[in-house]
Amino acid sequence: MSTGERGASRTVLTYGTFDLFHIGHLRLIERLARLGDRLIVGVSTDEFNAGKGKRSVVSYEDRAAIVGAIRGVDLVVPEESWEQKADDIREYGVDLFVMGDDWRGKFDHLEEHCEVMYLPRTVGVSSTEIKQMLTALDPVHLDELQSAVTVLTKLLTHYRDLS
Secondary structure (H helix, E strand, C coil), X not given: CCCCCCCCCCEEEEEECCCCCCHXXXXXXXXXXXXXXXXXXXXXXXXXXXXXXXXXXXXXXXXXXXXXXXXXXXXXXXXXXXXXXXXXXXXXXXXXXXXXXXXXXXXXXXXXXCEEEEECCCCCCCHHHHHHHHXXXXXHHHHHHHHHHHHHHHHHHHHHHHX
């Protein structure tokens, strides 16, 4: 385990939805665990996500259980509002608040409570991209794809007959 600059234990806090858990999530948690002695992960509740216009594929309970089962995670707390972050920092004695660099600048106001860090995201993978790929497999999109293939097949047949 690493220790803080003064030899004291160091508590790290992050938040996320962690939907469709993937290698980027795992790498983030591994990096965060190396930054301190105690890692707290706030997992966004389904209700909080709904308020942000997001819908998770995996339920909060399952996402929290997955995150909590990962080596290096010491505590999982529900993320229920934007405002709770400062309260959680105080309640849990957080030394370092970390988010992905896609949030750069959005949490600088928390520097009055602890150090704030933004880490680069894992390149090439995101839950949003996975969800976008999966929507192509829903029945409406499959019907559209089937129609397009039918039209292309007819066109190819027509042009073959001309030659």
